[in-house]
Amino acid sequence: MHVFGVDIGGTTVKIGRFTEDGNIKNKWEIPTRKENDGELILQDIADSIHREMGINDIGASEVIGIGIGVPGPVLENGVVNGCVNLGWKQKDVTTEMQELMHGIPAYVGNDANVAALGEYWKGGGKGFNNVIMVTLGTGVGAGIILQGKILAGTNGAGGEIGHFHVNDEETELCGCGKAGCLEQYASATGVVRMANKVLNTTDKSVLKDLSNLSCKDVFDAAKEGDPAAASVVEQLGKTLGTALAHVSATVDPEVFVIGGGVSKAGQIVIDVVQKYYKKYAFHATENAEFKLAVLSNDAGMYGAVKMAIDGNAK
Amino acid sequence: MHVFGVDIGGTTVKIGRFTEDGNIKNKWEIPTRKENDGELILQDIADSIHREMGINDIGASEVIGIGIGVPGPVLENGVVNGCVNLGWKQKDVTTEMQELMHGIPAYVGNDANVAALGEYWKGGGKGFNNVIMVTLGTGVGAGIILQGKILAGTNGAGGEIGHFHVNDEETELCGCGKAGCLEQYASATGVVRMANKVLNTTDKSVLKDLSNLSCKDVFDAAKEGDPAAASVVEQLGKTLGTALAHVSATVDPEVFVIGGGVSKAGQIVIDVVQKYYKKYAFHATENAEFKLAVLSNDAGMYGAVKMAIDGNAK
Incomplete structure (x- = not known):
């Protein structure tokens, strides 16, 4: 039997064909065509899957289902509640995809939650039941898996920890319109923002010589002992460690799995976050484990496949 | 059919006999005998329920089950993981109670979680699926109900929001051993503590004339416009409102239900907490509702009954 996992991003759609026990047989990408309010996206995906089925002589009865991760909130009935990056307003992606696929069952989830399900199933959270996947990228988001199920929330806002208010003194605005959000400190963007602030107050930093400062530059300098860079890493650790103690x-949960661009700096991220986490966590939760994500950009496809398998088993 | 709801406290055990649709037929209390590591508590409860069954000519086959709330963490298999107030170490309360009741099914949960289930079923959270019950008493705790089910957590620490770290500057220790916990500001004890601090810095407050200041005194004075008292209420609102935005x-969730002694001050508590909540909440969650709890000390019994009914339905 076959299962398809689809991860819709703003630029490309990742599609994978898997066996029902989670082995990947093929993966490929197609462009995300956003013109006309993204009306072509689902048809393009269906065409691409039909082509893969044709090439490999796979009949519809041999496909368990199609799981789809989308970059927006998903209501409990599988309807996408608007997706700015794709041009979608409220859209019943589940029903539309099932019709395009002539009855093959479709299952839809928010991309952060679906990626968390992937890391829970086959990645850093493997072997645990209660998993928080934290993604530190352009922003900060989390997906929450409890007893193996996605916690989506009433408004699809479960795991939106990037918008924890953590600093009353902040004067710059977050993308959400409020000020002092966690992602202003713990995202890749936030790390660069903090570094530029620190560099305005010191002459002593190797970062001074760099143009177009990146998050990687800051972590590299911190690993070399640069004090300005180290102070930025500490600030990330303190804000994120405290926030995860609240979570x-x-x-x-049993485990936090840390992914996204910032996590590519490696163990230094885990170490500084866990240091503050242990300092501020309620004692019964102090020993939650911290692990790096392992599936990288494939987490969404894996999670989409798991979602389809679970949905089919109901 | 009958269901018994049991709420074990440090001083008394509340017991209620209910119909399966949640109508209370009788309620009573027995003392909690804590001697010898609390070894008599379960036997006392079983004797008391047997007596009630005998008086009312109720056979074992007419009892759906017995739900029990205990003041300590409960593992997912129904084993109580230590209960300091009762003298219990790890104890299989579920199995022991079933044996004492000759096979009538027993269901065990943490008392804060069980009270939340009660408010969800028959109280301030009635009609909602995703409910957070926040209890502002000697400490601060919460019970989380998602899709009608208790979120217990890996270590039974789900909803332990009283130990959110909210203040780096705090020098006094919380009961948990760390400093700057939410319950140092948002509990009844915390309100009195903050008031005493404020009173050391001002001569102008009606609270100055009171000995043995209580939480009620502070709220009464705030309602009358006393600036010192009002500043304490604002501090409670800000710490709790921010914390609930993180939750x-x-x-x-759809709704926060606020209970415990502090909530007896009424709408003023909702208003000040909601003011800061809206200020700091992620926009998709800004419109969560706030309601006062309605079941008071009976919430635990109601929730225990609901737990038994749900357990029986599985």
């Missing part, structure tokens, strides 16, 4: 005192 | 950006 633990709310949902009490 | 929303994690589990995204």
Whole structure:
């Protein structure tokens, strides 16, 4: 039997064909055509999957289902509640895809939640039941898996931890329109922002010589002992470690899996976050584990496949 | 059919006999005998329920089950993981109670979680699926109900929001051993503590004339416009409102139900907490509702009954 995992991004759609026990047989990408409010996206995906089925002589009865991760909130009935990056307003992606695929079942989830399900199933959270996947990229987001199921939330805002208010003194605005959000400190963008602020107050930093400062530059300098860079890494660790302590005192997970661009700096990220986490966590939750994500950009496809398998088993 | 709801406290055990649709037929209390590591507590409860069954000519086959709330963490298999107030170490309360009741099914949960289930079923959270019950008493705790089910957490620490770290500057220790916990500001004890601090810095407050200041005194004075008292209420609102914004950006509930002694001050508590909540919440969660709890000390019994009914339906 076959399962398709689809991860719709703003630029490309990642598609994978998997066996039902999660082995990947083929993966490829197609462009995300956003013109006309993204009306072509689902048809393009269906065409691409039909082509893969034709090439490999796979009949519809041999496909368990299609899981789809989308970059926007998804209501509990599988309807996407608007997706700015794709041009979608409210859209019943589940029903539309099933019709395009002539009845093959489709299952739809938010991309951060679906990626968390992927890391839970086959990645850094493998072997655990209660997993928080934290993605530190352009922004900060989390996907929450409890007892193996996605916690989506009433408004699809479960795991939106990037917008924890963590600093009353902040004067710059977050993308959400408020000020002092976690992602202003713990995202890749936030790290560069903080570094530029620190560099305005010191002459002593190897970062001074760099143009177009990147998050990687800051972590590289911190690893070399640069004090300005190290102070930025500490600030990331403190804001994120405290926030994750709050997450633990709310949902009490077994493990945090840290992914996204910032996590490519490696163990230094885990170490500084866990240092502050242990300092501020409620004692019963102090020993939650911290792991690096392992599936990278494929997490969404894996999670989409798992979602389809679970949905089919209901 | 009958269901028994049991709420074990440090001083008394509340017991209620209910119909399966949640109508209370009788309620009573027995003392909590804590001697010898609390070894008599379960036997006392079983004797008391047997007596009620005998008086009312109720056979074992007419009892759906017994739900029990205990003041300590409960593992997912129904084992109580230590209960300091009762003298219990790890104890299989589920199995022991079933044996004492000759096979009538027993279901065990943490008391804060069980009370949340009660408010969800028959109280301030009635009609909602995703409910956070926040209890502002000697400490601060929460019970989280998602899709009608208790979120217990890996270590039974789900909803332990009283130990959110909210203040780096705090020098006094919380009961948990760390400093700057939410419950140092948002509990009844915390309100009195903050008031005493403020009173050391001002001569102008009606609270100055009171000995043995209580949380009620502070709220009464705030309602009369006393500036010192009002500043304490604002501080409670800000710490709790921010914390609940974090809870929303994690589990995204429909409603917060506020109970416990502090909530007896009424709408003023809702108003000040909601003011800061809206200021700091992620926009998708800004419109979560706030309601006062309605079941008071009976919430635990109601929730225990609901837990037994749900357990029986599985």
